[in-house]
Amino acid sequence: MAGGLLNNYYDVVAVILFCIGFTTLFLNRNLVKKIIGLNIVDTSVYLFLAAKGYITGRAAPVIKDGVASAEAYINPIPAGLILTGIVISVSVTAFSLALILNLYKKYETLDLDEILRLAAAAKEDE
């Protein structure tokens, strides 16, 4: 168990970051901080994936000097998955921030509980 933890230290850090992100998301009522928490969660998953692709002592998967042997390079698949994931989290973050801007214009607060309370108290027909 301890040996496994020490050996997989990237995974351990990723998992800890994941939980830090989750805690940030749950414990903060401020929407911007919640989005920061979500970004930490996303980043931790990318770290986790990146660690899965690494093979000790091998180079990045860009063919150099015509050496096209699988023994020389690391696994390119996680890198591609991370690239896709990063673009997705950029898009989602942009959308969340735009939504937060609109909510702030409407309710002049960033506190989600307060916003939900104000929205519930508002009259039905706007």
Place this chain on the structure above:
Amino acid sequence: METKTEKSRDRAFSIFYSALCALFCLCLLSVLLVMAAKLPPFGDPGNPSNNEVPSRYIEQGPAETGAVNIVAAMILEYRGFDTFGESCVLFVAVCAVLALLRNEERDAFDELLHDMEESTHDVILKGVSRVVAPMIAAFGAYVIVNGHLSPGGGFSGGAILGSSMMLYAFSFGTREARRILSYDNCRRVMTAALLLYALIKGYSMFMGANGYSTGVSPGAPGRIFSAGLILPLNIAVGLIVACTMYILCILFSKGEMR
């Protein structure tokens, strides 16, 4: 009196909620840590993920796709459909942000560029960005067109290109910037690039699925004009990303948050 009890009840609830959250996160952490200890060892070539799929990408990739950068070959050729979905995510995000923030007047976007005219008296900023912005743009273009040869490609190059556009708009903000980098132009470029991407990808998926050849040779690996459809796809992706970043940045520059 009532509000006071209500308040204290709220506080008690929020303390309870926080404690519950902390407890939940600790439980999650311990479960995930146990899992992390049992995962395949870090950096071991014998792990399950190092199977025949990455071997084929590396060993056959240059011959099959013509790309030296295996990651580019993988995301644009082998798993091209995922990346098509990813470009669509970007496009959808821009549209969603436009729908949320482009509220007031018809030309809010161009008005914003117009407003920036006042902040352009900074001679140093203008002088420096006159030199630097084209250089950044050139570097972005370099990263995009060399996507199949070196690390980088449409996504990273597009982000660099987009940053030079932002710098240009922020430091100049003149009518000239408005003329070139207006909302309509960005929208046209983005739509055209995504349509181009969809048509190229649709063509190659259709031909591949029906067992025909696309008629585009992979070329000699290592040359700038090689790798078949990867180069045009990278350019399309680069344009989409650059316009996306630029539109998002300009739209967000309006909002103020205390």
Place this chain on the structure above:
Amino acid sequence: MPFVRNFLLFSILLPMLCGVVSLSLKPGAARRLTLVAFAANIAMSAALLAHIMSAGEGFVYKMGAFPAPFGNEMYAGTLETLMALVFSAIMLMSVIGGREDVERDVIARKQSFFYLMSSFLLAAMLSIIYTNDLFTGYVFIEIITLTACSIIALKEGGKPLAATMSYLIMSLVGSALLLLAIAVIYSITGHLLVPDLSRSIDALMQSGDYYIPLVVATGLMTAGVGIKCALFPFHSWLPDAHAHATTSASSILSGLIIKCYLLLLVKVYARVFTLETVASLGVGPVLVVFGVAGLVFGSVTAIRQRDVKQMLSYSTVSQVGYICIAIGLGSRAGMAAACFHIIAHAAAKSMLFTAAGGLIRASGRKKSYDALRGAARRDPASAAAFICGSLAMVGIPLFSGFVSKLYTSAASVGTRFESSAILSVVVVSTVLNAMCYFPVVACILAKARDAGGEEPSAEAVASKRAEALETGAASDCAEPRRQGARAYAPVGHKPSYVVTLAAFIIINLGLGIISQPVLALIEKGI
């Protein structure tokens, strides 16, 4: 390869292209283009289904020149194609049925965005239905997250925005859990493709390697998808999000998007993990317990609502619980019953939301039961559709809901669960559903209240209730009655709206009466 198989690729690409072009179009043109694309999608899915039925088996479609583990691939079997057909049809009808509300709720400049988002939604849902690759599934789930949130936020006002925010946060938490689960599964098996994954997970279960990561990944995936489809403890976002959206968006969200995630859950359990593995990992009882809790909680809360859209949303929570019970049974029959109920509920709930939109328009845009009083006289077409949908939800014979209840009960026999317990849950859900829907039906059939007049007596309501049961689909609005001082004038409808409602009613009755071929297709496909 027969050319008809390419319709799979075209039915995904066409809505996407149409969505991209819609950004530059005026709302009217965008709407027409979108509707044409959706209609073409229905035709293509129907052709695919006919092809697969005549060929006798499904096929794998390579997305590019490279075969399966190296490139992307899609799989179209009977289940997938049937779902694609149903989803395209309901999408088209929801967009047509809610057109008047879109024109009112969304400001003119933004209406193109509504059609753009619905096009991308359909493309993403079809990709998730067909895909054979977990990561492709994740990418398109994110498209659904963005578009679904965006069509809620398009409606003007603060409530939709606040509802979108809580939906977005919960959705993103679900996505993060799902992505972590996919990463863990990739690291212990080395595959992302469904058939390969299924083989290597089988081998891992045999050898006992990586047992803990496999269990954790299953849990993370179930929790992630569970959050996205509003399974009981994670349902808090759903009622507001579905109730405050515009009519079309409500019926798409409640009818299709939730179902898409549930279908993904079915596919993951049946194809990736295989039913034996799922049973030995002990997922079934957990799903059943949460399903029962969600069913009871959702129905009881729905009974207490006095706002028709909120009531319909809470009823969705309870139906999600119901489908999860069927999935949790863990047998093939249970999965088939779940898939049938996915279709049945998609048809019934989108019809209910569309009809509720019509009734609300006829009642001065108020959603409370009081305002809806007498709406059947002002808008007989919508009332007929609403009553028909209510009967389907309660599970009256001849309607789709009855068949899915029958099959869930039948599927519970011979599983590890006491079938008497499952049967009693089915009975309780029928009673609770009746208690949800009949107050609304009674309200819309009742006489409109005079200004300062008294409410109809309880007996009148009860007789109305009985009447509703007897006449079923045919609304009894023709009955002559002394008209009180009506608060709102009767409304006229566009012919397209009435045709849509008629098509909805036909689909619901059709699913109830000719359920056998549909079930045969589903059972063959699982």
